[in-house]
Amino acid sequence: MKKTRLMVKVFLLVLVTILVTTACSSKSNTETIESGGKGSGYKIKMAYVSTGTNLDDLPQVQEEINKITKKKINATVELEPISVSAWDNQSKLMVASGEKLDLILSTSIFGNYALQASRGEFIPLDDLLKSHGKGILKVFSEDVLEGTKVNGKIYAIPSAREFGANYGFIMRKDMVDKYHIDLSKVKTYEDLTDVFKIVKENEPNLTPIVNTGSGATDSRLGGMFDSLGDSFGAINYHGDPKKIINLYEDKDYTDQIHLTRKWYEAGYVMKDAATSKETSANIVKANKGFGYFNNLKPGFEAQESRLTGHEMVSVELSDSYMATSGATAFGMSISKNSENPEKSMEFLNLLYSDKDIMNLLANGIEGKHYAQNSDGSISLPEGIKESKYVFNNWEVGNNFLTSVWKGDNLDHWKQLQSFNDSMIKSPAYGFTFDVNQVKSEIAACQNVVNQYRDGLGSGTLDPDKTLVEFNKKLKAAGLDKIIKEKQKQYDKWLKMQ
Template sequence: MNKKLAIFLVLLLSLSTFLAACSGGKADKTSGKADGDKPYEITWYTIGTPQKDVDKVMKEVNKYTKEKINATVKMRQIDWGDYDQKMQVMIASGESFDIAYTQGGNYVLNAQKGAFKDLNDLLDTHGKELKAALDPAFIEGAKIDGKLYGIPSNKEVGQQSVYVFNKNIVDKYNMDISSVKSLEDLKPLLQTVKENEPDFTPIATFKPHLPFDYVLEDELPFAFPLEGDTSKVINIFESDEMMKTLKTMHEFYKAGYIKADAATSTDPWPLEVQNWFVRKEMYQPYAELIWSRSAGYDVAVQPMHDPITFNNSVTGAIQAISATSKNPEKAMEFLNLLNTDPYLRNLIDRGIEGVHYEEVDNGTIKDLPARVDSYNMPSFSLGNHFILKLYENDPQDKWEVFKKFNDASVKAPTVGFYFDTNPVRTEIAAISNVASEFAPPLLTGSVDPEVYLPKANKKFKEAGLDKVLEEMQKQYDEWKKNN
């Protein structure tokens, strides 16, 4: 009996040791390299013109990620014009993938219909360093009904509209652009250009800045005021600010400061073309240096307002984990590494040192021909900017100034509020048709607002505007109660 009991105990001990070993190997899969585990291949869809050297760079990436998190990465680039449509087809078909770039309205719609994974818990368990590195405004602003469905790129958190001036003209006529505090303040400068520079168009076509927090697209009439009562959604085409601004734009149009075909022109006005005086752009710190390099001559900048954090500024570049991912934990580990590890972030963004770029003084870099020709990636879409290497002509305090810019950015009323359009989809489609008819001519000054605004507002109401405003207010009030 004693001999049988001893044999049983030995077998039991052997079995428990075997089970413990098995369970230990499985537990190690989500962090680092487990003995005998096959690396998980992460499928990552990104936006941008497919680059010749992607596979060459990803080979180096995979050496590193295999060692760090026991995973490899297959990057699949889709060109700018095709990206959104192809991603929608993939999502609709239920195709399995791990990570995809998304932004703005597409991020919200796909999250709301269950295409992306809720990352609240994953961020705490497999993305702790990433969570600490992200500006909290990104996490707060990208949450939909309290759930985070993607990792925003850590960059400028706010938006700031600025007037950008052709500095050659500013210097030639000794203009004081710091005195431009409003649209009306442009009048004497535009007149000078019109009278003295016949080959120049004073205004490179732009839509004026208006003090509103738009709920949907900026040509649709729904928005919350940024001043006064910021808790009520309004039809901006009925506001005093809109009428005043459009009157000024129409005055500019009649004076010949704006192109005659501004309402219908779809041609971009590239910086490289010099025959313009002022344009509107969205700013980030030191953007004037980038714009000047691109133009081949100097530009000067005057802010229209202080930086403001909007929903579309925090969701402008996001990496989402697909609901179809076979290993979302490993996908989050990769995003954690990408956004916190300078070597990996620079490798994916800048390419291979000595092939695509080289280091120069003080740890700064300059591009080699292969980067321009074969690995020119869209930096904004790829992750944390604050751990990227500086170029040799970048200011040394670039990232410190970015952080100050973010700290100074004021939250708009609807940050974190995402409108569910399903109850009023028919009305929004009809209102969009009205906006596409009236917004371009009105916002470019091409028509008299005293004649055309009443016509637009009549058609908006007939299309169901009041019903949409009521639904928006109802959803906003409910959201506000819980936030």
């Protein structure tokens, strides 16, 4: 009997020990998961678009960033650059496959931000911002974040940069000087025709316009229209501010399409512009191009001079406008596939509050990718002609924390802030279209646009033969229904202003 009681006591003691050990282990595991891993730390995977080719030293830069994040938030980041040409397919596959993905570039330029948010591809950030994103909330005014809302929720944190632009053409200064081209006479896009003619006749190895895809036309439209996120129903800045119009039938659009076609037929646009995946800057860098259309900003000439290896000069051909899409053009969202949204937001918060991390991400490692100058600017280290690390810092984070490159004005960030403050706001600024009622129509119209946009925008397709067909297919896909729904929501929004 005593032996039996002893065995029972031993059994109970062992059972209690197991339960306590299990509970402690469970608590430890829970803490590890919630903190992102107190041992190895949580690894944050961040996917973004890369337009450069110099990524040799990316692992070294990533390692330096992780030394800081490991100490500050017990997490590391795995940077996942994806080329522009592969972005659409690869980013969609990453999300659809369910693979681990924490932060992903959300963009109304290379994608359809509002549609992706409404589909549930991104996690709402409102609560996470309050709990883990206080540094972000110090950077942005309320109206900027308001511009990222879809169905009343914030799904992206925009990069801190210019939130609008003026538009024009940027070109090689050596060619402008060589042929005594007077840019003061260039007042309209049509006026550039004479410039392109000079370059074509005297420099047969240089294509005057090296925009690829639909860029030769699309890069001029921002100074004429607020695309309202997807271009399926837009506002003409010089038309009725209360009326949603079909951009693809508007005279300002068709005039620009016909002008691009004229340039294409004259040989001023690359013959393979519609299919080329190369960036305009790289084409100029390879001594194959003269210039390209682009949205402009303070310091843009110096920026493109570094990218192309040629001193560049620009002509501005539009006013500066700020549309809601300025907030949604480039930002970071937390993917629905994230295994730790809280830790992802903590890292995102550092991109808006930690100067060292942003300089590493934007410029690389001091002494290796840039040198600090006595005036506070930075430049390539002595003896280095080309960095082995290039990052599109306009995509993510607080760019106002980064150092100014030599050649830019030392007050560059102050100038950029003034640039933002002085912009003409779109009459629809702050309006966000709820796509839920027309998601299938938007997807169908997007397929039509994908079929025609690059051909028309590059001048490859004859607009006299294809514009009517293009619009007919858009309407068959449901464009009129989208415009009607957008007008209905816009009218309601206007009444609340």
